[in-house]
Amino acid sequence: AQSVSQHNHHVILSEAASLELGCNYSYGGTVNLFWYVQYPGQHLQLLLKYFSGDPLVKGIKGFEAEFIKSKFSFNLRKPSVQWSDTAEYFCAVIPYNTDKLIFGTGTRLQVFP
């Protein structure tokens, strides 16, 4: 079955530290890839997405992600986190030509001042 794995369930960082959240998916065909963020008490917001083209994708708030097809990965990065980045981060995949979004289990990020 198709699945998305986020190996970091809970990450704790100090402000200005660098961030990398892992995301791997199990699907052999073409996929569309997404990272969503959910701030405490708020709804899901799209951080960035990859459909095709340059595998390094830049999103909002200084986030970026790199699609590595050979590793079935789409890791999220930010060079310097802020306290306001404290949130839950979800990686998600839509296999090409399907209409179902498959979510990872999420990573809770806590950033301390």
Added chain:
Amino acid sequence: DAMVIQNPRYQVTQFGKPVTLSCSQTLNHNVMYWYQQKSSQAPKLLFHYYDKDFNNEADTPDNFQSRRPNTSFCFLDIRSPGLGDAAMYLCATSRAVDNSYEQYFGPGTRLTVT
């Protein structure tokens, strides 16, 4: 602005008392989804409509039903809410663009069951 709207944002119902959550969209998307999200978990797809075609997930309880009277509106009916149905319910929409379905989420309705 085109968007996905969910009403109400907060809903309190009693154990066993039917409740309906609503979702509307101004995006003119042909696909609409309902998700259940419990605390610190990923959203779980309950069902979705592709145009008028209803697609139920295999593990969605019969207690959950849905209606889509037209393109813009979709309703989630919980016939007999239990304490375990307390959650955030998310509506999302999408349409095919070059065979890619990006989903747009509403703000959610937080359901409390007393």
